Amino acid sequence: MNIAQGLVSFEDVTVEFTQEEWRQMDSTQRALYKDVMLENYGHLVSMGYCSTKPRVIFKLEQGEEPWSLEEEFLNQRYPGE
Template identity: 45%
Template sequence: MLSVSVQERRPEPPARVQTLLAFEDVAVYFSEEEWALLDELQKDIYKNTMRENYETLLSLGLTNMKPEIIAKIDAGEAPSVRNGSYLEKQGRKNAAGRGSVTIVPHKAPDTF
């Protein structure tokens, strides 16, 4: 009698593709007009979120330069860009992903 040993083949895990992430990949840009439509709470949330994104990338060693938006936030300036055409030239997204954006000012919920 002939005995054949069959080894079970396990599927190989899919190859992982690792790409580097840049601040520009997670940043949202507002034109001056869009920035003016935000209320103070929305501006604070935006600034905190952009700063957290930058600090996370910095801690992971994925950036070594401070983005202009973060420098403006740190200097107490409005982190807006001059106009939407600047965003398009740079290949960057504004708050709506591209083009113009409609921002509804924040309204506190009605209390009873």
């Protein structure tokens, strides 16, 4: 099997949820999301992923939700931006 290999970015392994989807998750699901996102980022860093820390990782490390209400408002008001 001939599979082309390329660089993996954080966006390739990121899962994003809307505010409504996040509200529907229970605490166990939110904790799993946090653990998986932080682990994925840790793996990329250990492989030489050199970039500024994504906002979602910073927020998760601080115990915050992965998006801000301001971001959600802007996404609803200006979809596709």
